[in-house]
Amino acid sequence: MIERYWLDDQSVPFGTLLRYLEKYYSPEIHYDNFEFLIQRARLADLGDEGMATFKSEVARVLCGDREGLHPQAIRTAAEYDDWANDDEFLAWLWHELYLDEPVPTRPERGRRKIAGAAGGSKVWVGSRLFHDDWPKVLARGAIHVSYSGDYWLTHPDTPFATFLSVVQTHLHSEADPDNFSALKRRAEADRPDDSELQTFKAEFARLLKGDRDGLPRDALSLAADGDDWKTDHEFLVWLWHELYPGEALPVEG
Known part of the structure; x- marks a missing residue:
């Protein structure tokens, strides 16, 4: 002790x-x-x-x-x-x-490269994920903070941190295959007391409407670690239809 x-x-x-x-x-x-x-x-x-x-x-x-x-x-x-x-x-x-939420897990330890959805490559070093052209510097008011890799896990107050964390937990290639099914169930339940998912959905809608203020260029591809979509918007549209099939897609305007 x-x-x-x-x-x-x-x-x-x-x-x-x-x-x-x-x-x-x-x-x-x-x-x-x-x-x-x-x-x-x-x-x-x-x-x-x-x-x-x-x-x-x-x-x-x-x-x-x-x-x-x-x-x-x-x-x-x-x-x-x-x-x-x-x-x-x-x-x-x-x-x-949090019995309805998958346990957050660390990525596989060691060092290895994985293909990036938007070009370039990503590298695991220990339990941290970095991208070739990071760190990014985000301007937040008068404060400038440098973020690297999956910064949203350690800076939950940054823009779209909840959306990125949920995506990484449930869709990343290193996540448990059952996690995405669990996310679908949570989205279908749409419980008002599930504050994390309510924040996730609100941030999701903002992204689909074109609000990317404070979001680094490769943040979505890092969090999702997918290569089945050419653009972030294609991924977001697909994910919305998967989670909220009975709801209209949020659009600009």
Whole structure:
């Protein structure tokens, strides 16, 4: 065990995840608080910023992003003893909290090239995906931030981050083949309390209407990792018809 540094400094990386694990899961209070955490997760309240940050940080760790996270921090905060490692524990936790959503997974480790849908090539280095002509620099107001690879996993506040994350989780060639079927079921259910998918659909409609403000040129092809379409628009049209066959295609104007 280590010192619980996240209690003194709330700005530390993954601080929300660690504090929530200690508050809602740690064995001393597990039986009283864990059910409340489940309720908050399934309610998916758009105004629950703390829960949104918690979910984002869980997903980041499951996808292999542990930058700034002490190797023993999660085990210390949760004090789990039924799992061999953090990934097993967090995968179980994700199933408990978000039972209708596939567990985010990290890409296959190692280094290999894959063909890009829009030309060029992409390379996995460890668990990160990079494109030959990146990084891109996005202007957001007076702030300029440089993003590389699948930046939307670590910067959930960037434009269209939810759409890109959902696409990567459910359609990328490294994703579980069953994930796309799960996405179709969620889209068909169209639950108002499924805040992630409601945001996904809203961002999806914006893209189809031609709003690409803040979206790097190759972001869609990186997230989907597909080569069956000549353009992003062809991919978006196909995906809309797959997910929302009874709804008219959003168009400009």
